[in-house]
Every structure is written in C-alpha cells, then in structure tokens.
Amino acid sequence: MHHSVFFSMLALATAITALPSTSWDSWKRPSLVPGSEASINNLRQKIKNVVLLCMENRSLDNLLGGQTHAGIENPINNGPYCNPYNVSDPSQGYHCTEAKDYNSVTDDPSHAVTGNTMEFYSQWTPDNTAIAEGKLLPNNQGFITEQIHNYGSKANSTQLALQVMNYYTEQQVPVMTSFVQNFLTFNHWHSDIAGPTDPNRFALTSGTSAGHGTNLAADYTYEFTQKSIFQMVGEKNLTWLNYWEAAGGTGPDSMAYAWTNATNNEDKVVNMTQFYSDALSGNLPTFSYLNPSCCGVGTTSMHDSGLISDGEAFLKRVYDSLRAGPQWENTLFILTFDETGGFHDHVPPPLAPRPDNLTYTEKAANGLNYTYEFNRLGGRLPTFLISPWIAQGEVEQYGVNAFGETVSYCASSILRTLGYLWDFEPFNPRVEWAASFDHLIQNTARRDAIYTLPTPMNFTDY
Ligand SMILES: *[C@@H]1O[C@H](CO)[C@@H](O)[C@H](O)[C@H]1NC(C)=O
Ligand SMILES: *[C@@H]1O[C@H](CO)[C@@H](O)[C@H](O)[C@H]1NC(C)=O
Ligand SMILES: *[C@@H]1O[C@H](CO)[C@@H](O)[C@H](O)[C@H]1NC(C)=O
Ligand SMILES: *[C@@H]1O[C@H](CO)[C@@H](O)[C@H](O)[C@H]1NC(C)=O
Ligand SMILES: *[C@@H]1O[C@H](CO)[C@@H](O)[C@H](O)[C@H]1NC(C)=O
Ligand SMILES: *[C@@H]1O[C@H](CO)[C@@H](O)[C@H](O)[C@H]1NC(C)=O
Ligand SMILES: *[C@@H]1O[C@H](CO)[C@@H](O)[C@H](O)[C@H]1NC(C)=O
Ligand SMILES: *[C@@H]1O[C@H](CO)[C@@H](O)[C@H](O)[C@H]1NC(C)=O
Ligand SMILES: *[C@@H]1O[C@H](CO)[C@@H](O)[C@H](O)[C@H]1NC(C)=O
Numbered sequence: 001m002h003h004s005v006f007f008s009m010l011a012l013a014t015a016i017t018a019l020p021s022t023s024w025d026s027w028k029r030p031s032l033v034p035g036s037e038a039s040i041n042n043l044r045q046k047i048k049n050v051v052l053l054c055m056e057n058r059s060l061d062n063l064l065g066g067q068t069h070a071g072i073e074n075p076i077n078n079g080p081y082c083n084p085y086n087v088s089d090p091s092q093g094y095h096c097t098e099a100k101d102y103n104s105v106t107d108d109p110s111h112a113v114t115g116n117t118m119e120f121y122s123q124w125t126p127d128n129t130a131i132a133e134g135k136l137l138p139n140n141q142g143f144i145t146e147q148i149h150n151y152g153s154k155a156n157s158t159q160l161a162l163q164v165m166n167y168y169t170e171q172q173v174p175v176m177t178s179f180v181q182n183f184l185t186f187n188h189w190h191s192d193i194a195g196p197t198d199p200n201r202f203a204l205t206s207g208t209s210a211g212h213g214t215n216l217a218a219d220y221t222y223e224f225t226q227k228s229i230f231q232m233v234g235e236k237n238l239t240w241l242n243y244w245e246a247a248g249g250t251g252p253d254s255m256a257y258a259w260t261n262a263t264n265n266e267d268k269v270v271n272m273t274q275f276y277s278d279a280l281s282g283n284l285p286t287f288s289y290l291n292p293s294c295c296g297v298g299t300t301s302m303h304d305s306g307l308i309s310d311g312e313a314f315l316k317r318v319y320d321s322l323r324a325g326p327q328w329e330n331t332l333f334i335l336t337f338d339e340t341g342g343f344h345d346h347v348p349p350p351l352a353p354r355p356d357n358l359t360y361t362e363k364a365a366n367g368l369n370y371t372y373e374f375n376r377l378g379g380r381l382p383t384f385l386i387s388p389w390i391a392q393g394e395v396e397q398y399g400v401n402a403f404g405e406t407v408s409y410c411a412s413s414i415l416r417t418l419g420y421l422w423d424f425e426p427f428n429p430r431v432e433w434a435a436s437f438d439h440l441i442q443n444t445a446r447r448d449a450i451y452t453l454p455t456p457m458n459f460t461d462y
Helices: 002-017 037-046 113-121 128-132 143-151 157-165 174-182 197-206 229-235 258-262 273-281 308-324 412-422 429-433
Strands: 049-055 082-084 094-096 184-186 240-244 269-271 287-291 331-337 360-363 369-372 384-386
Touching: 037 412, 049 308, 049 412, 082 143, 094 157, 113 143, 113 360, 113 369, 143 157, 174 308, 174 384, 197 229, 197 412, 229 240, 229 258, 229 287, 229 412, 240 273, 269 273, 273 287, 273 308, 308 331, 412 429
Parallel strands: 049 287, 049 331, 240 269, 240 287
Antiparallel strands: 082 094, 184 384, 331 384, 360 369
C-alpha cells in the first residue's frame, strides 16, 4: 500500500512539473490565454459547428490505461496502481492494474453516489465537513471493496477485481488509440457529479442535476426547468438537433427539459442514422448533440454490459462521416463520457464550487444516510477534442479558469467554452468556475488529419 501511495504521489508531481513532451508543433498555436478576447475571436473564427457526444461509464485508467502516449498519466505509463480486496482488512491482499479488460464487463460496477464515495474515500458515509475543509482526502482505494460488496456473493473475487482494475491495451481499442495519437486528449478531466449517468448528463447539458443523485424513470419527460444548452442555442437562433440512437438507453438528453416541450422543439430529436447523412451532405446544424444507445450487447455507448468493440465501431462511423463531409473544415467534435462507471482511476477527484444550494441524500450500504453536497467532482474520464484546428497528439494537463486558478477540467468546461463561442453567460457558479478550452484551437488548420479510423478489434481473435 505504501508503495502505491508513494508512486501515485510521484506520478502526480511529475504530471504537474513535467513539460508536455508531444509531437505537435507549438508554433502553430499562439499561446492564447483561455477566455481572453484573442482566444475567443480565434475560436469564433474557426469553429462554426460543434458535435458533442457523451458515451457511458468509463474511467480514464480503464479505457485509456494502456495508451503509451507521453503526457497521459495512467497504469501503463506510471502504474501499476493497487487496491485492497477489503479496505477494512488489508491482510486480504491487493490487486494491481493489469493489461486487458473484457470486451463486456457483466457485473456492472456501482456508480451510485455512495458507491462512488466508497471507491474514492474508502468509506460510504465520510465526514462532509472534513472533506470540505480539505482534511479528508480521497485515496481511490475502494473500487474492489465496492465491487465485492455488490457481487461477492455470486462471483469469484479475483474476477471482480480484474473487472474494475484492469485496462484496455492500445490493440484492444484501436479507435481510441487513433484519437489519442491524432487529436487532443485531456489528462485531467472529471465528471461534474460523483454519481450515476442521468445526473451527469444533466450537469453536462445544464451545469447542474438540480439536486438529483440517481437515475429516475421520469428523467426524460421534460421535467427539468433550469436553462439548458438546447434552450441557450435556441434562444440565440442557432440551429440544433439531438441525434438519438433509436435503440434507446441514453436520453434523448434534450427531452429532460421543460423548455424543449414548451417551445415545441420535440421534433429536434431525430434518428441517429440521419447524423451520418447530414454529415456527409453538409446539413449538420450549428450544434449536434449525440445520444448513443445503451446497455447490453449490440448497443453503442461502451457501457460495460455492452461491447467495447461495438462502441468503437460507432465512434469510427461518427468520425469517418464527419471527416468525409464538407463541414469538417469548421467542426469541433467533443467526445466525452458521462461518468466513470465504477471503474478504477488513480487520480483523486478534486473539490469544486456547488452549482446551486441543492443536496441529495441516499441510504448507504452501511445503513446510514449520506448527503452529497455537489461540492466535489467525480472520477477522471477520457475526453477528446477532435478537429482540423486541433494539434496532433497533444495532451492537455490542467486548465486555468476565469479567476486565474489552475484547476482540473470537468463536464462544465464544455458549457464554459460554448458560452465563449456563442456568447452566453455561465449558467451557475460551477460553470463560471470551470476552466474553458477555447485556447486549444490553433490558428492553422491541419489538412492531413486521418481520413478513416482503423477497424475495431475483434475480441474473438484476440
Ligand atoms: C472486510 O473486513 C472487515 C474487517 O475485518 C470485515 O468486518 C468485513 O466482513 C470484511 N468484508 C468482506 C466482504 O470480507
Ligand atoms: C451506466 O449507465 C447506465 C445507463 O444509463 C446506468 O443504468 C448505470 O447505472 C450507469 N452506471 C452507473 C455506475 O451509474
Ligand atoms: C477466479 O477467477 C480467476 C480469474 O479468472 C481464476 O484464475 C481462478 O481460478 C478463479 N477461482 C475460482 C475459485 O474459481
Ligand atoms: C431570434 O429570433 C427572434 C424571432 O425572429 C427574435 O425575436 C430574437 O430577437 C432573435 N434573437 C437573437 C438573439 O437574435
Ligand atoms: C432509424 O433509422 C433507421 C435507418 O433508416 C431505421 O431502420 C430505424 O427504424 C429508425 N428508427 C426509428 C425509431 O425511427
Ligand atoms: C408538451 O406540450 C404540450 C403543449 O404543446 C402539452 O399538451 C403537453 O402536456 C406537454 N408535455 C409534457 C410532457 O409536458
Ligand atoms: C446559496 O445560499 C446562500 C445563502 O442563502 C446564498 O448567499 C447563495 O447565493 C446561494 N447560492 C446559489 C448558487 O443559489
Ligand atoms: C434517512 O432518511 C430518511 C428520509 O429522510 C429517514 O426516513 C430515515 O430515518 C433516515 N435514516 C437514518 C438512519 O437516519
Ligand atoms: C471475429 O472473429 C471470429 C473468429 O475468427 C469470426 O468468426 C467473426 O466473424 C469475426 N467478427 C467480425 C465482426 O469480424
């Protein structure tokens, strides 16, 4: 244990102090200050279309854990990282990160608020005052404990440890590897909420889950009244569509908001198949929001019960259509994930300002109530910027927010950046605090960006 803590600290120190060693030509991007007039002007000049795609339930150390690219802090470059089988009894042993995870992980790891709390704090009901004062820090040691707590009675604990701790190799996820090598990867990007899917999707599209900490059947029935990105874009008279995988499972996220119905924008939810033809024919709106299908073999979101390779096939189709279409020249494709899905990541989630004064309470596995105050981020996620205006193979470390603070990026960084692009104010204090990434847009377009992505791995042959 002392070794893994020591190596984590060493890796963190290295990530902060080391200059990024990447293959991009730094002269192509003037050193723009995020949120400055020069940076905003550059962003507005270059980017006319935004495509935002949020996949499901993967941590950075899980999905990108085998990427050897310099600047990505992960198990293959800096690990291994270890977790005990039982946080209360280290004598039961440890499992450390290893190469190769399954195409489908059948025992869906917990991503409930208190499940996340065990994963990050090694306890279900930590002292919130100590957390807020910085006296109790997350140590990311509880991933196996939480998985065994949920599935230990029906599955082999070695198997359960492998499921949450292991990572995909570059060969297993060639589409991801291609994004890392050809575009920009964020090394410090966290979900807004240390909890499950729907609250994180609301935070992504409106900066808050309005106090929700769990998925509810009524989540996509126009019930949320806070302002969303869909409303903002609509009020700016910009065009938008919510492309949705008709197989269902996530969203459609625009249907969470009362505004969408009140203004008769229900017809903006369209079949995902239309995305490929709109991209190829140059008919994409200013803002394309993509909802993948979820949960189970044959769906596209990379949710653990589905196949990683099906998710890769979906991402390849999205990218290849964009790349072949006439709007590519002015497109920014933002690819992110909703939350970590209960998969291990070694980077402790930081504290962050609350978006509003709402809290969420649930009963934890120890029988006690735990109240989440939305004052800390969730786990670290894979997020990419993909565009001809993005440098090849760049890895972005920390951001600098509008207060001049060096902070980790989070889902609200997207709303912060789109606010600069389309001229709207941050929706709430969390979004205002979030670091924007407008300065990562170069002033020269790349003509040579990869034209078609590699074919996904066939795990049967592996
Ligand atoms: C973990 O260790 C504690 C303390 O020894 C024990 O009470 C608990 O039953 C153990 N949990 C499991 C799942 O083995
Ligand atoms: C992952 O996504 C699915 C689909 O939205 C959800 O049911 C599940 O709870 C999510 N996982 C976690 C850990 O929240
Ligand atoms: C548990 O799973 C591991 C990994 O698959 C395997 O090597 C081991 O034999 C299994 N143990 C039992 C008791 O089934
Ligand atoms: C959008 O269009 C409406 C109707 O034409 C108009 O009233 C409104 O001022 C426009 N808003 C902006 C921000 O241009
Ligand atoms: C979505 O489009 C595809 C291809 O045109 C079609 O097969 C499918 O039935 C459509 N789904 C819905 C729900 O309209
Ligand atoms: C949507 O709006 C219509 C009026 O345009 C209303 O009749 C309907 O009840 C609304 N649906 C929901 C789910 O709010
Ligand atoms: C939260 O409540 C405090 C005290 O009532 C108030 O000053 C603050 O503005 C509120 N914050 C938000 C984001 O509503
Ligand atoms: C947890 O909260 C619920 C709802 O407020 C309450 O009924 C219950 O008594 C609380 N449980 C404990 C252990 O405090
Ligand atoms: C994957 O490999 C297996 C075994 O070689 C083969 O039967 C199957 O058709 C392949 N699947 C795909 C999608 O290529």
